[in-house]
Structures are given as structure tokens and as C-alpha cells.
Amino acid sequence: MSGSTINALVSPEGSLEILSNYEVNLLKNRNAGGLYRLFRQCALAVLNTGIITDDCQDLMRAHPDFDIHLIPQPRGLKLELINAPAHAFVDNEMLRANREHLFSVLRDIIYTHASPKFAPLRNSTQPDDLTNTVFHILRNARALQPGRQPDLIVCWGGHSISDQEYQYSKEVGHQLGLRELSICTGCGPGAMKGPMKGATIGHAKQRVKNGRYIGITEPGIIGAESPNPIVNELIIMPDIEKRLEAFVRCGHGVIVFPGGVGTAEEILYLLGILLHPDNADLPFPVVFTGTQENAEYFEMIDKFIRNALGDKAADKYEIIIDDPVRVAQTMKKGMKRVETFRRAMQDAYYFNWVLKIDPVFQLPFEPDHENMRALELHRDQPTHLIAANLRKAFSGIVAGNVKEGGIRKVQERGPFEITGDPTLIKPLESMLEQFVAQNRMKLPGTSAYRPSYRIIDTAA
Structure with missing residues (x-):
């Protein structure tokens, strides 16, 4: 380097x-x-x-x-x-x-x-203040464009993916660009760069001169996922929770490519929000997609979601395998539904105020050994809280994998320990093992992956 x-x-x-x-x-x-x-x-x-x-x-x-x-x-x-x-x-x-x-x-x-104007919001734990924090940062970055129709597709996926997976994400981006849709990602390499690169070609073919390639990151992860050069609007949110809220507040639909624990965290965050009763009628197109070789990967993700959150959660997304055109068409149709709904609700196109986000998804989670061990990974709670606590588990593993503070804590005290209901943590352990086997935890060719977590089976 x-x-x-x-x-x-x-x-x-x-x-x-x-x-x-x-x-x-x-x-x-x-x-x-x-x-x-x-x-x-x-x-x-x-x-x-x-x-x-x-x-x-x-x-x-x-x-x-x-x-x-x-x-x-x-x-x-x-x-x-x-x-x-x-x-x-x-x-x-x-x-x-x-x-x-x-x-x-x-x-x-x-x-x-x-900023003195920002000070009253900086340390608030009130839900409205947390959402206003996200809004003000995006507005200050000039990322909110009131005169624009819904067209922003959030693309999630791993930084450590195969060349075949990267090429597929690029082709999906190309098809989105041909339909004059813009791209928002976590700004890094892999599945965050591919859709942007493809969209630049699609936009060039359609002579789109105002294509947007928004990258949203946060200080803890930017060093592990440096912005790719296609990003033309870079935004640094204060923490992962506000980064995730920024994605769903300013984005109009989500495409998920194969990834590791960071992608799993994003999926659990999104589904936990969409399962809230207040969001039942809110149109928000979500597609999981990859190559034919990724079919088993998404079967694994789908099985994990159905086990943890129930079949109702699976109704919130569509799995499309090896069909970039259909993925882009699905998103384009979804933009029409979003536009119609926002107009009827008198909600802004550029920021989804109507979307209900439970405070449990907004308050920053500090991944340390005590907090990771104390996560409530059991079924005796509402479904959205199961999603929230699983999201925190994945967030802690991300921190231990790539964030400076998390890496240091693991080096000093050993892996984070995760415990809970075997019906939740056994599937979690199995999925994590698959992420490791598929090189989705670390970039191939860099240092060998040493787990930042340890699953503790209290029933054993």
C-alpha cells in the first residue's frame, strides 16, 4: 500500500x-x-x-x-x-x-x-431530533434536490466480492442508467462501485448530464472502504445508524447484491423498519439480486430472514437471479409507485418524512464486549426488536472486522461474544461460517480472516 x-x-x-x-x-x-x-x-x-x-x-x-x-x-x-x-x-x-x-x-x-446551529441536535436522543440531524447534514451537503422526481436507487452489497459478481453489479447499474436512474451506495469498492460504473455508461448513452453517484459513509468505516472515484457526492454521517437512516430517507428503492456482515446489517435494518405497522402501505421497492451462482447465497439469506423474522418479512423483497434488465425494470416501475404515494401524502420526493423509524434503530450502538454479550437475541419480543438486535450483532462484527476502534477492542480482549436463543444464533453462526468460507469477511489476498466474534451456545 x-x-x-x-x-x-x-x-x-x-x-x-x-x-x-x-x-x-x-x-x-x-x-x-x-x-x-x-x-x-x-x-x-x-x-x-x-x-x-x-x-x-x-x-x-x-x-x-x-x-x-x-x-x-x-x-x-x-x-x-x-x-x-x-x-x-x-x-x-x-x-x-x-x-x-x-x-x-x-x-x-x-x-x-x-456548527453552533447544529449543537442542539448533536447529543439528542429524541427520535425527531435524530431524523432532523440526518436531514440537516444531507441539506448542508446539498444532497436534497427538491425539483427532482424519484430516481435514486440505493445499492448495497459487499466490498469483498468475486469478479463475476462485480461484473453483474456493473451490468445492473448499466440497466439502471439506461432508465435514467441514479445510484447511491456506501461509496466503497466491490458492489458499491460496480453499479456506479455501469450507470455512467448508461447515462452516457442516454446523454444524462445530471446523473448522481452518491456515496454515504461514516468515520469508522471510511478508512476500510475508501470512496471510489465515481462518487460525485460524498457525504460523511456521524455514525452507522445515521448513515443507514440517510440511505432510506433519501433513497427511493434498494437493490441488494451479495455481501457479508455489513450487507446483512443493512438488510436487517431495512426489514425491521418496513415491518413497522405504520409503514405497511408505504411503497419501497426492494430487490435481492445476483448471478446464477449466487442463487444459493440468496436462498441462505431468505431462509435466515424467514426463520428470524417470519414470512411477512420476506414479502418486503423480491429475489431476481441473473436478470439485470428485470431488476432495472422493477425499480423503474417502483419509482412510479413512490411518486404517486408521495404526491398523495404530500411528502417530499427528496426526503421520506412519512417513513416511520423506531428509535431502537436510530440510537447509536457502541460495539464493545459488554454490549455485544448483552444483546437480547431471543424470540420473546416484537419482530422489529429481533431485527434491531440482530442488526446490532452484525454491526459489532463489522466493527471488529474493519473499524479501528472495534479492531483494537478485539485485539485487547479477544473476540466479541454473542449468545442467545439457539433458534436464532445457530442459523446466525451457520451464515457467518458461510460468509467466511466465501471470502466475504476480508478482501482476498489481504491478511487472513481472524474472527472478531465467538458464538456462545448457552444450551450446550
């Missing part, structure tokens, strides 16, 4: 040109209360676009001498980069995509951590 480096002064690109002295001091502050370390980590991630890694610690270790300084200018602001990765430049000029992403990072970190 390491290589040649470069020193450079970089001017803003489209997001944030001026800062107050208070904001500058926060970004310079290298103590626990400052933003320097967070800004440096996210900046390094966006400068490593295209580099194959899924370990935040590996990224940081590979660039120990990288530094970033804010340089006030009479006409605004510049960033001084010290020992920046040279592959982010061409002929000593930073690639425009990297520059856009770099200042998107600056914009979102400043807004969520330093």
Missing part, C-alpha cells in the same frame, strides 16, 4: 471555502477534544481511492508521516498536505475527484462537530 508521496497546497473544490477561527482551532487540536485525528484519518482515506484494503489500522500504519494543515489565505482556505499518497495526483495536481472528496470530508466534519 505504501509508495511515493508528495507535498502540496490544495484549494477547495465545491464544498467549503472559509472557516472561522473556532473551526480552524478545533481542526488543529490534536487532543482528545479536538478534530485533528478524525480529519486526518478521513482525509487519508479519500486520498487512497482505489487502493485495495479493508483495514483502517493498515491504512494508518502505511502512512505514518502523512500530515495535514489548514492554511488561512486572504481569499479563503487552503490545505497543506505533507507526505500525501502520490497516486492522488497527476503531474503534481490533485485529481479533481480526490479534491472534491477531501473538502466534502472537511465540510461534514465541521458541520456535525463545530
Whole structure:
């Protein structure tokens, strides 16, 4: 991963040109209360676009001498980069995509951590405040476009996928682009990049000049899934829960490609929300899709969902195997239903206010050994709470796999322990074993996967 480096002064690109002295001091502050370390980590991630890694610690270790300084200018602001990765430049000029992403990072970190207007929402646990937090971050990033018809398809799937799976995701994106639909993903490689790459060709064929390739990430995961260069709107949410809410509030439909625990977390989050009685009549097209070789994978996912959440949950999605055209047609038809419903409900096209999200899906979950062991993985609770607790289990495993804080906790105290009703955790253990066997936990060719979790069978 390491290589040649470069020193450079970089001017803003489209997001944030001026800062107050208070904001500058926060970004310079290298103590626990400052933003320097967070800004440096996210900046390094966006400068490593295209580099194959899924370990935040590996990224940081590979660039120990990288530094970033804010340089006030009479006409605004510049960033001084010290020992920046040279592959982010061409002929000593930073690639425009990297520059856009770099200042998107600056914009979102400043807004969520330093904006006085944002302060009342920052630490609130009230459901409306949490949703307003998501709305304000998206609005500040200019991601909400009120004059646009529903067209944003959220694509979820693994960063560690086979070449065949990647090509399939690209073809689905191509078909979506031909139908003038835009793409939103987690912004990284694999199934997050493929649909965007395919859509660029479809948009080019249709002469679509305003195609959107939105990448939504969060600080804990950006180093493991650096933004791919196709992303033209990068947004950094404060945590995984607000990232997930941003997907379902601004997206109009979801396509799920094969993936690992992160994808499973997204599926459980989405189904847990759609199963809420208040969302029973809300149109939200969801398709699981992959190649013919992925048929068994989706049979496994479908079986797990039916066992954990019941057949009613399976009614919320359609499985389409090896048919990109049908996937795109299904989404295009779904956009018409979404438009009709939003108009009837007088709900915004650009932000789904009507969607009911239970607070259990909004409050940040801190993956540590105590919280993971305390998860209520039993059937004596409403179905949406089963989904919420399973979502947290997957979130903890993601943290232990790729997030710096989670990796460190596992290194210090061993794997997270997961226990509960055998009828829930046995299928969970089986599915996790399949993810490991199919190389969906770590990128092939990187370090061998060492489980960040341990399933504890209390009935044994």
C-alpha cells in the first residue's frame, strides 16, 4: 500500500471555502477534544481511492508521516498536505475527484462537530431530533434536490466480492442508467462501485448530464472502504445508524447484491423498519439480486430472514437471479409507485418524512464486549426488536472486522461474544461460517480472516 508521496497546497473544490477561527482551532487540536485525528484519518482515506484494503489500522500504519494543515489565505482556505499518497495526483495536481472528496470530508466534519446551529441536535436522543440531524447534514451537503422526481436507487452489497459478481453489479447499474436512474451506495469498492460504473455508461448513452453517484459513509468505516472515484457526492454521517437512516430517507428503492456482515446489517435494518405497522402501505421497492451462482447465497439469506423474522418479512423483497434488465425494470416501475404515494401524502420526493423509524434503530450502538454479550437475541419480543438486535450483532462484527476502534477492542480482549436463543444464533453462526468460507469477511489476498466474534451456545 505504501509508495511515493508528495507535498502540496490544495484549494477547495465545491464544498467549503472559509472557516472561522473556532473551526480552524478545533481542526488543529490534536487532543482528545479536538478534530485533528478524525480529519486526518478521513482525509487519508479519500486520498487512497482505489487502493485495495479493508483495514483502517493498515491504512494508518502505511502512512505514518502523512500530515495535514489548514492554511488561512486572504481569499479563503487552503490545505497543506505533507507526505500525501502520490497516486492522488497527476503531474503534481490533485485529481479533481480526490479534491472534491477531501473538502466534502472537511465540510461534514465541521458541520456535525463545530456548527453552533447544529449543537442542539448533536447529543439528542429524541427520535425527531435524530431524523432532523440526518436531514440537516444531507441539506448542508446539498444532497436534497427538491425539483427532482424519484430516481435514486440505493445499492448495497459487499466490498469483498468475486469478479463475476462485480461484473453483474456493473451490468445492473448499466440497466439502471439506461432508465435514467441514479445510484447511491456506501461509496466503497466491490458492489458499491460496480453499479456506479455501469450507470455512467448508461447515462452516457442516454446523454444524462445530471446523473448522481452518491456515496454515504461514516468515520469508522471510511478508512476500510475508501470512496471510489465515481462518487460525485460524498457525504460523511456521524455514525452507522445515521448513515443507514440517510440511505432510506433519501433513497427511493434498494437493490441488494451479495455481501457479508455489513450487507446483512443493512438488510436487517431495512426489514425491521418496513415491518413497522405504520409503514405497511408505504411503497419501497426492494430487490435481492445476483448471478446464477449466487442463487444459493440468496436462498441462505431468505431462509435466515424467514426463520428470524417470519414470512411477512420476506414479502418486503423480491429475489431476481441473473436478470439485470428485470431488476432495472422493477425499480423503474417502483419509482412510479413512490411518486404517486408521495404526491398523495404530500411528502417530499427528496426526503421520506412519512417513513416511520423506531428509535431502537436510530440510537447509536457502541460495539464493545459488554454490549455485544448483552444483546437480547431471543424470540420473546416484537419482530422489529429481533431485527434491531440482530442488526446490532452484525454491526459489532463489522466493527471488529474493519473499524479501528472495534479492531483494537478485539485485539485487547479477544473476540466479541454473542449468545442467545439457539433458534436464532445457530442459523446466525451457520451464515457467518458461510460468509467466511466465501471470502466475504476480508478482501482476498489481504491478511487472513481472524474472527472478531465467538458464538456462545448457552444450551450446550
